[in-house]
Amino acid sequence: MFFEDKISKVYDPTQVEQRWYKKWLEQGYFHGKVNPERKPYTIVIPPPNVTGSLTIGHVLNNTIQDVLIRRARMQGRETCWVPGTDHASIATETMVTKMLAQKGSDKNKIGREEFLKHAWTWKDEYGSLIIKQLKRLGCSCDWERERFTMDDGYYRAVITAFVQLYERGLIYRGTRLVNWCPATQSAISDEEVNYREVEGKLWYLKYPVTQSDQFVIVATTRPETMLGDSAVAVHPKDERFKHLIGESVKLPLTDRIVPIIADDFVDPEFGSGCVKVTPAHDPNDFQLGKRHNLDFINILNPDGSLNNSVPETFRGLDRFDARKKVVSAIDRKGVLENTEDYTTSIGYSERGGVPVEPYLSEQWFMAMEELAKPAIEAVRSQQIKFYPSHWIKTYEHWMTHIQDWCISRQLWWGHRIPVWYCRGNDVGQCQLECKEPIVSVETPESCPACGSKDLIQDHDVLDTWASSWLWPIGVHTWPDESDELDYFHPTDDLVTGPDIIFFWVARMIMASFEFKGEVPFRNVYFTGMVRDMKGRKMSKSLGNSPDPIGLMDKYGADAVRFGIMLIAPQGQDILFSEERVEIGRNFMNKLWNVSRFLLLSGEEIEVRPVSELNMDDLDLADRWILSRLNRTISAVDESFDAYRFNETAKKIYDFTWSDFCDWYIEVIKSRLYGSIKAEKIIAYSVACHVMKGILKLLHPFAPFITEELWQRLKIDEERDLIVEAWPEDTAAWIDNISEGNFCEIQEVITGVRTVRSEMNIPPGIRSDLFIRSDDGQSLRSNERLIKDLAKVNDLIIRPDVERPSKSATVIVGKKELFIPMGDLIDIENEKRRLSEKISSLDRRLSSVSAKLNNHDFVERAPKEVVERERKKLGDMKENLAKLKQNFSFLE
């Protein structure tokens, strides 16, 4: 009877997905234009690194954005989701350097210009991979607006921002102790350092006090830095060492004489109470050095090896080799007092993966305090909302303790700092003025002070985040004003991970205030981290990160999207496994098959819009499902607006599977297969209406399959689903009475099914059903429904029904159901069943009556609650009596 070729039995996503993505693009549905008639809805993508490929984290993040933008599009907003990629200065440079190394080349050999050529080639080759993958996922980005953080326009934005901040005095150059990554040989920001606990040692060293035979003992985790010591410090009030303050020690190995100083910083309780001070290689010692005017002795080369400031035997050694050699040298000298095991936390370079060095160098910094002020206020005042809100505290803490930001990097791939230095003219005049750097958006032709053309540009590039912090304004036309910029900025929602709250979120807020005078976005949704089932982070080295493309090949993009949305509670980490995607896949298949049913069974049935149906012709089930649909719509809207996507997905899932498929479709089968034309039309029209409502609600989550099914079910004047109107909940369809009546019928059917199942009645065998009920009106008018779904032959509903012999009993509400079973009945089984029911009801009854016997409860609880409990007690007593009576018939 069914034509298998018309619609397959199993949903096959592959060609459906490709076909629809192409069609949507051709129709220009993704592109947003300035349109004063409509309210804009904007998102900017957190630009993935050009070097990257799609991870499960990206799937989660971008699915959420697509869900948001698709719903907004259906709600009639002018949508614009700007995509793009990040040049990822240090990450990309590291990869290109590795690639060169494989070819036997290296960046210093080929020089800056040549290196950048390689980098651009690399970018052109790999940069589009993740973009392709996002398309595969179904992301409805405005691809005509795709940007790259180093394209020409964006470059100009970054440089302009630098110049403006310099002119405001917020960007300055200074010599400071910075986090130095010896692997990439560049400074990095505080945020790019990750601390890890490491098993190390604490070495106690004896430093001889000059002109005395005494020693002071200092403890250190880094003995090699003793080569750069320029003092020993003690606490000023420490009685043990008071007499030594102002004296000096002679450093072993270098024989340098350094003073013993007093400073509150020293904790007398720790170690020996004496601290060696290495101002050029430790942040605390740096402060000490400044306070006490000590020498800053830099002992390291940029690659982490020891330089010429140390005795010859140590020169050129790597810092870790030097440590070993220093330890054995002092041991031989007899000044190694003691060695202890010691766990300490060491900062590692996020990209380089090696321990960072506090390293004295000249860098560019951005003063942050002033920039932070409006940004703090915006979040505090809820002008920007965080979901979940507990991130506010983290944000505020960082913002109120904000440090100046080291923005220069000793790298080549990135935005080269727009600063030039004059090397003086031939005459050699105006040397003084030439010391001022020339900071300019345009490349200067000559020195404004002396006219020399011998200018040299700063070698360094900017931190990646000093470009991506402009993303919301930079992807449009900034620094140029335009209608577009004003129309699409601020954006509505930002979806990102909490791991970049400081790197990116906080800085974007500061940038938009600084350069555009307003917030960059109104809401920030922080996703959780995606982990494996053991709770471990996804990582390449663990091999536990699944390939999203492989998953999409196997299950379809919709299944992947829906599966992950179903398990992504707001702000909670997500334990991912393929099983989740299977749930998505199964649901898509369910959806496919219920549509298949409608398409195949409705071939010759006329469909009418529900609004044109005569209300009086609607069946109880029709009213019920329409009421449920409308409740679902408003529940979906509610959880959507609260950014609770997992809840939203779950509601659609439950309604579709349980209400629509398991009940409504089963219920209407008798009408559809029957011979009354009018009934067919009504049931089928309602079913199609509900189905289309489901497709609309689900479209943001599963765009491909819903569009495909929509096309097959839609009537001519309807548009493509992607731009169809989002469903409105029609309050008029909400029908409490029908819901109550239908629920009663569901209970009767389930009750009968349970008994049949427990009594092992084969499904092929139908039985009669007697219902004793004072109020059987609603049941009687739905006889057919009960008969079909409960496999009943004769249905007798009367207040005075006699209990047939050899029957099983079920109590539903106030009704007694009797199922005559003839010889199939197992009396012992039925006895056990009933007595279990009796004792369980007995237990619940006594708990309710205890409650009602409690004076305080009756006095203090709201009236409705007490009334409810009273009614409950009454019903329970009645039911208990019925059960007991029926039990007695079995004796």
Add this chain to the structure above:
RNA sequence: GGACGCUUAGCUCAGUUGGUUCAGAGCAUCGCCCUUACAAGGCGGGGGUCAUAGGUUCGAAUCCUAUAGCGUCCACCA
């Protein structure tokens, strides 16, 4: 050291304002079914003193306090 989060069925997790519908879902498990959309399915069953101890309340998975375990972030001790 500071901040935040988590602990509910064998597993993975929902549970928004305390009170019918609060103890739920999926997977797993057990029983019966290839019933003309779907076995990636249908029907039915079993399974939890909601981490622990106190407290608030007539009433707590839900609010408060403490404890334990797990996790994340920030600061950092030479």
